[in-house]
Amino acid sequence: MAEKVNLVKQIYQKDAFSNTVDTSFESQGSEEANESLQLLSIEEFFDQYNQLFYQIPKEGPLSHTALIQQSQEYVGDQQTNDEIDALIQEINGLRETVLEQQETIFNLTISGSLG
Numbered sequence: 574m575a576e577k578v579n580l581v582k583q584i585y586q587k588d589a590f591s592n593t594v595d596t597s598f599e600s601q602g603s604e605e606a607n608e609s610l611q612l613l614s615i616e617e618f619f620d621q622y623n624q625l626f627y628q629i630p631k632e633g634p635l636s637h638t639a640l641i642q643q644s645q646e647y648v649g650d651q652q653t654n655d656e657i658d659a660l661i662q663e664i665n666g667l668r669e670t671v672l673e674q675q676e677t678i679f680n681l682t683i684s685g686s687l688g
Contacts, residue, residue, distance in 0.1 A: 585593060613621065630636040645653070 629640075632638045
């Protein structure tokens with residue numbers, strides 16, 4: 574039960590096309606809608622961010638975690654790595670000190686019980 578469809582192709586010459594078809598570009602939508610599409614200034618962005626801060630979830634695709642990850646990818650996390658490395662060195666130094674103190678306590682305890 575196929576239905577036969579006739580297609581009609583209308584061809585215009587260049588001048589006739591320009592006179593027949595409106596080729597001008599105009600923005601669609603209300604002026605209010607167009608204004609809402611305007612970019613925020615950096616100051617306006619941070620004002621909005623501060624207002625929305627507690628409404629943004631901690632984790633997920635649109636979250637604080639996502640913002641942090643995106644910012645670290647852009648800025649780089651070398652500073653964070655340097656801080657972590659310094660803290661690890663400090664922890665290792667403190668562990669060595671604790672070990673030395675434990676050895677001293679052990680030696681004093683042994684020599685006191687022998688004495």
